[in-house]
Amino acid sequence: xxxxxxxxxxxxxxxxxxxxxxxxxxxxxTVARDIxxxxxxxxxxxAKGEAIVKYNCPIGSATCAIAPGEYVHTHNVESNYxxxxxxxx
Amino acid sequence: MNTAxxxxxxxxxxxxxxxxxxxxxxxxxxVECAHHVAREIAGKYxxxxxxxxxxxxxxxxxxxxxxxxxxxxxxxxxAALLVSLGCEGFNKRELSRAIEATGRPVATxxxxxxxxxxxxxxxxxxxxxxxxxxxxxxxTVPMGVxxxxxxxxxxxxxxxxxxxxxxxMGVAFDLLVxxxxxxxxxxxxxxIGMENLMAARAARPELGPALKDSVSKxxxxxxxLGYASFAPGNADxxxxxxxxxxxxxxxxxxxxxxxxxxxPGIAPPAKGLYLLDVVPDGEVRFGFPNINDNAEIAELIAxxxxxxxxxxxxxxxxxxxxxxxxxxxxxxxxxxxMRDDMDVDAGRILEGRATLAEVGREIFDLIARVGNGEATRxxxxxxxxxxxxxxxxxxxxxxxxxx
Numbered sequence: 001x002x003x004x005x006x007x008x009x010x011x012x013x014x015x016x017x018x019x020x021x022x023x024x025x026x027x028x029x030t031v032a033r034d035i036x037x038x039x040x041x042x043x044x045x046x047a048k049g050e051a052i053v054k055y056n057c058p059i060g061s062a063t064c065a066i067a068p069g070e071y072v073h074t075h076n077v078e079s080n081y082x083x084x085x086x087x088x089x
Numbered sequence: 090m091n092t093a094x095x096x097x098x099x100x101x102x103x104x105x106x107x108x109x110x111x112x113x114x115x116x117x118x119x120v121e122c123a124h125h126v127a128r129e130i131a132g133k134y135x136x137x138x139x140x141x142x143x144x145x146x147x148x149x150x151x152x153x154x155x156x157x158x159x160x161x162x163x164x165x166x167x168a169a170l171l172v173s174l175g176c177e178g179f180n181k182r183e184l185s186r187a188i189e190a191t192g193r194p195v196a197t198x199x200x201x202x203x204x205x206x207x208x209x210x211x212x213x214x215x216x217x218x219x220x221x222x223x224x225x226x227x228x229t230v231p232m233g234v235x236x237x238x239x240x241x242x243x244x245x246x247x248x249x250x251x252x253x254x255x256x257x258m259g260v261a262f263d264l265l266v267x268x269x270x271x272x273x274x275x276x277x278x279x280x281i282g283m284e285n286l287m288a289a290r291a292a293r294p295e296l297g298p299a300l301k302d303s304v305s306k307x308x309x310x311x312x313x314l315g316y317a318s319f320a321p322g323n324a325d326x327x328x329x330x331x332x333x334x335x336x337x338x339x340x341x342x343x344x345x346x347x348x349x350x351x352x353p354g355i356a357p358p359a360k361g362l363y364l365l366d367v368v369p370d371g372e373v374r375f376g377f378p379n380i381n382d383n384a385e386i387a388e389l390i391a392x393x394x395x396x397x398x399x400x401x402x403x404x405x406x407x408x409x410x411x412x413x414x415x416x417x418x419x420x421x422x423x424x425x426x427m428r429d430d431m432d433v434d435a436g437r438i439l440e441g442r443a444t445l446a447e448v449g450r451e452i453f454d455l456i457a458r459v460g461n462g463e464a465t466r467x468x469x470x471x472x473x474x475x476x477x478x479x480x481x482x483x484x485x486x487x488x489x490x491x492x
Contacts, residue, residue: 003252011248013439037422037439038248038402039327052329055251057282059333072329079330081281081308082317086324 001025002043004056009040009072011054016041029069040072052077096268098460100232101167104192108232109164110395110460111138112224113411114217116170117161118143119184120177126206127172130213135471138224139217140410142387142475149178152480155354158187159391161195165411167224168194170216172209175201194220234457235269238357240365240389240397240412241341242275244382247326247402247420251337253448254400254419254435259343260449261398261456262362266345271357273392274342275365276385277307278318278378282332283339292346292361295488299350300364302486307368310378318379322403326420341400350489352482356393358490365392370483383407383474386414396456406430408467410475413459416466417452432466 002010002025010024016035021028024043035041040054046066051058060077070076074084100108116139118127124143131141142160144153161169161184169188173181181197188195196216203209241258243250262272280287284304288297311317317331328334348361357363367388368378379385386397386409394412399405402419404427418424421436428434433452437443459465 011252036327038252038420040248040329054333055336057286057332057336059282059336060330073327074324074329077329079317079332082311082319082331084319084324084330085316085321087321 003054006056007053008043008046008050009052009054010043012037012039012041032067032070035071042066042068042070042072044068096234096457098232098234098457099229099462100236101164101227102230103164107164107393108230108236109166110232111165111411111413112167112227113138113140113165114168114170114220114224115140115142115161115166115411116172116213116217117157119171119173119179119181120147121145122147122174122177123172123200126200126209126213129210130170130172130217133214134217134221137221140473140475142410142477144179144477146479147177149180150479150481152353152482153477154180154184156387156391156477157184159354160387160411161188162191162193163390163393163411165395166193167227168220170213171195171197172213173197173199175199194223232460234265235360237265237270237395237456237460238273238393239265239270239456240273240386240392240394242382242385242389242397243338243341243400244407245401245403245405246323246328246334246337248328248337249326249420249436249439250400250402251340252419253438254402254417255337255340257435257438257445257448258341258398258400258417258452260445261452262341262343263345264449264453265456266343266360266362269360271360271363271393273351273357273363273365273389273394275389276318276367276379277303277364278311278368279331279335279338280304281308281317282335286339287347287364290347292348292491293488296347296349299486299488300347303350303364303366303368306370307378310368310373313373314377326403341398348491350485351392352485353388353480354391355485365389369480371481374481375479378480380478381476383409383476384478387475387477396459398452400435404430406467406472407474408465408470408472410473413465414467414472415452415455415459430466430470
């Protein structure tokens with residue numbers, strides 16, 4: 001679901017499977033890969049450098065072009081304030 | 090219980106006019122070298138309200154002294170035993186005088202003077218044995234929700250925290266403010282990106298810029314340290330950036346106007362909603378502003394919080410010394426795995442089994458029951474975490490508090 005109409009990302013309210021097609025705000029989105037509960041997917045195509053908007057708030061910028069239905073996370077978004085630290089694999 | 094304000098609890102009256110919802114005897118070590126002895130003294134009474142707190146550093150720190158004074162004279166505290174090694178820099182005499190001035194039983198024992206570990210443990214336990222019956226005899230008086238100070242914190246956040254538990258706690262905060270209570274949210278490092286929204290909620294025009302300044306101070310501080318207030322588990326849970334984490338964290342503050350800014354150890358001067366600025370002032374010193382969730386909880390308690398609302402998505406288990414912690418679980422899967430540790434199942438909102446308003450009301454009602462003596466899950470499980478480290482703060486700015 002989208003938390004606000006202006007958002008360009010949607011939030012998974014349940015675990016989503018790759019290839020699944022879901023209805024989101026009147027549009028059909030095909031899920032590019034498995035997405036866990038609470039994680040985000042692109043609700044429309046997002047250009048490199050564009051702000052990621054969730055609940056009508058900018059939460060970072062796209063580091064590459066993101067297609068609709070694609071998983072949106074640390075691999076394609078960066079903070080506009082401070083880098084995100086994750087444990088090495 | 091028709092309206093929020095009609096809720097009556099029972100409280101322990103204190104000399105400064107405040108009331109406590111618990112009557113804790115704190116055993117406080119004044120340097121790490123006295124930690125073991127203090128823990129041994131308190132450990133014998135783990136089923137009673139005898140809690141261990143302390144400061145590990147040997148070198149004096151104004152912030153640590155203020156924190157210990159506020160904690161030892163907190164309304165939930167009835168008596169204090171100070172355990173000193175003997176040669177540390179902590180100003181034990183000033184701390185003892187501050188506690189004594191409130192009429193609370195207080196004693197200081199020095200390990201070097203008493204003759205070592207065994208003798209100090211015996212002396213300390215003798216004092217606790219003599220003091221507990223005095224605390225048990227203290228009468229309670231009726232206490233209203235308007236006399237409460239409630240703090241909120243999130244820990245082990247994931248992407249569900251901002252959808253369920255945090256906004257539900259925000260609803261509870263709105264109910265508390267409406268009922269005349271004082272409420273405190275924090276922490277400025279997790280409000281990065283929210284500064285403009287927050288400034289728009291300032292109760293007075295001059296407070297808006299002060300709110301923004303507190304967040305930019307946090308952004309500068311964390312930038313110097315190289316990390317945001319963001320743990321790897323936050324990203325595993327679907328949070329991508331500090332702004333996204335902030336967006337969820339900010340929801341804890343509810344919808345009320347913001348009445349002021351406080352710093353650790355400063356109690357809100359009136360009812361309403363206050364931001365606790367936890368990031369030190371001046372140049373970066375002493376490391377991370379808050380090394381873990383319990384450091385923030387201790388600061389909220391030092392500001393007078395009787396109860397702490399703690400939201401978690403990944404699943405935190407901590408409680409605290411002095412004030413009960415109410416655990417609100419955001420993620421329905423986590424709740425299923427860790428339900429023994431959770432007081433409120435806010436993941437029901439995500440599953441469509443409850444509304445935000447219902448869970449907010451449930452949290453509000455639970456606060457009143459905890460104020461009447463009901464044990465929270467973390468209390469029943471014996472969680473009494475506590476941590477205090479070095480920091481430095483300047484005075485509050487002129488715009489911070491209502492006049």
